[in-house]
Amino acid sequence: MSGATIKKAVNDTDIFMMDFEERLKYINRQMAIMDYHTDMRVSREEGHKAGLEEGHKAGRVEGEKNADRRTAMNMLKAKEPIEKITQYTSLTEAEIHELSKEI
Structure with a gap:
């Protein structure tokens, strides 16, 4: 930048700082920009x-399902009836039949 350009920028800044209405518009624009960035940050954090939370919930559900499968497999190996297995697990008869094919 040339000295003349810098001098003009400083002069324009001085004039801007003397004009209350322009300074107020600038401050309001800056506040709106800061509000926007804050809202975006908060939205990202909330998301x-x-x-x-959703991932943890899905993980717990999957973990419980895996525990039921293990229980059912052990009960199948012990030759327990399918009706009894459905009572002790959340698995359906169809799911238990599928598991029995893995033994």
């Missing part, structure tokens, strides 16, 4: 938190 991340909701995603984690």
Whole structure:
């Protein structure tokens, strides 16, 4: 930048700072920009938190399903009747029949 360009920028800034209405518009624009960035950050954080909660919930459900499958497999190996297995697990008869094919 040339010295003349810098001098003009400083002069324009001085004029801007003297004009109350322009300064107020500038401050309001800056506040709106900061509000926007804050809203975006908060929204990302909330979305991340909701995603984690949903993931944990899905993981718990899958973990419980796996535990039921293991229980059913053990009961099948012990020759327990399917009706009894459905009572002790959340598996359906069809799911238990599928598991019995793996033994």
